[in-house]
Amino acid sequence: MTLRTPLTELLGIEHPILSAPMAGVAGGALAGAVSQAGGLGLVGGGYIDPDWIEREWAALGNARAGIGFITWRLAEQPAVLEAALARRPAAMMLSFGDPAPYLGRIRDAGVLAICQVQTVADAKRAADAGAQIIVAQGADAGGHGASRGTFALVPAVVDAVPAVPVVAAGGVGDGRGLAAALSMGASGVLVGSRFYATSEAQARPEAKQRAVEASGDQTIQSSVYDRARGYAWPSAFRLRTLRNRFTERWHGREEAMLETLDEVLAGFGRAVETGDLDEAPVVVGEATDLIRDVPLAGDLVRRMVQEAEMALRHGVRCIEQEET
Numbered sequence: 574m575t576l577r578t579p580l581t582e583l584l585g586i587e588h589p590i591l592s593a594p595m596a597g598v599a600g601g602a603l604a605g606a607v608s609q610a611g612g613l614g615l616v617g618g619g620y621i622d623p624d625w626i627e628r629e630w631a632a633l634g635n636a637r638a639g640i641g642f643i644t645w646r647l648a649e650q651p652a653v654l655e656a657a658l659a660r661r662p663a664a665m666m667l668s669f670g671d672p673a674p675y676l677g678r679i680r681d682a683g684v685l686a687i688c689q690v691q692t693v694a695d696a697k698r699a700a701d702a703g704a705q706i707i708v709a710q711g712a713d714a715g716g717h718g719a720s721r722g723t724f725a726l727v728p729a730v731v732d733a734v735p736a737v738p739v740v741a742a743g744g745v746g747d748g749r750g751l752a753a754a755l756s757m758g759a760s761g762v763l764v765g766s767r768f769y770a771t772s773e774a775q776a777r778p779e780a781k782q783r784a785v786e787a788s789g790d791q792t793i794q795s796s797v798y799d800r801a802r803g804y805a806w807p808s809a810f811r812l813r814t815l816r817n818r819f820t821e822r823w824h825g826r827e828e829a830m831l832e833t834l835d836e837v838l839a840g841f842g843r844a845v846e847t848g849d850l851d852e853a854p855v856v857v858g859e860a861t862d863l864i865r866d867v868p869l870a871g872d873l874v875r876r877m878v879q880e881a882e883m884a885l886r887h888g889v890r891c892i893e894q895e896e897t
């Protein structure tokens with residue numbers, strides 16, 4: 574059995590698995606490893622640091638990859654779009670903001686345009702504006718997201734944009750999630766949190782270990798880290814991380830936090846530098862329940878595909894039976 578879908582056909586890949594363009598975490602090593610294993614890795618253009626992007630793109634070597642940007646950030650630095658297109662990525666993904674001003678340029682450059690959306694209405698708007706692949710992201714996701722859960726959003730988006738391959742994101746942590754996404758009519762999955770805890774991801778080893786140990790029960794969607802860092806995120810989006818001392822202290826008390834912002838920022842900076850994860854964020858979503866080790870990214874791709882194939886053939890309980 575091979576999991577061929579409109580997504581694998583369009584992207585020319587073997588497995589319907591994309592690794593998310595995680596800001597500061599998904600560099601060339603991770604994206605390249607996912608692509609070499611038959612998925613497609615996306616480099617995290619994130620908050621846009623041109624030097625970081627150049628270095629990570631070089632780290633890909635000969636591996637194919639895409640790149641993702643935070644749309645409202647791109648609006649502040651449009652030249653970065655041209656530089657990225659000149660590198661001939663396999664695809665460019667835009668999330669969090671209106672993609673319409675950019676889609677024509679991306680398509681004209683011969684690059685596949687992927688839009689990540691959080692509502693059915695935005696899926697329709699993205700399709701009308703020319704998105705060639707739509708990622709339906711549920712609020713279970715690690716990192717920024719909105720409010721709808723993945724399980725109802727994905728089939729609704731599949732129905733709303735029948736001409737466009739839809740990719741499910743948010744809460745996919747193993748082959749059961751991939752099988753479920755395909756069963757809901759999606760053409761594949763985009764996975765962030767699970768790849769955060771792989772050898773190639775640029776997260777601290779201690780942060781990966783926290784992801785291994787944590788339950789999804791311990792995550793929270795909050796604006797405290799964005800407010801503290803002064804990032805102008807549109808109000809629809811909040812950041813899902815593990816709960817820690819920082820979120821416990823400030824979530825719901827953002828105004829009080831802003832009153833002592835200099836102090837908060839200095840403390841935050843120190844925490845990031847020293848790796849104090851009670852204060853600095855561990856950015857994973859509800860799928861952290863399913864993170865039990867820190868494998869090589871390519872092995873994870875192969876494992877997810879095997880599990881999904883087994884789940885689709887026999888039902889998910891067989892995964893556990895065959896493992897024991």
Ligand SMILES: Cc1cc2nc3c(=O)[nH]c(=O)nc-3n(C[C@H](O)[C@H](O)[C@H](O)COP(=O)(O)O)c2cc1C
Nearest residue numbers: 593595596619668714715716743744764765766856
């Ligand atoms: C550490 C981390 C950083 C992320 N950074 C970005 C980003 O810069 N741009 C983006 O479009 N999505 C980002 N995301 C969200 C992913 O694109 C994706 O929607 C999400 O990871 C899917 O849910 P999952 O984490 O449950 O797999 C990030 C996710 C994580 C876990």
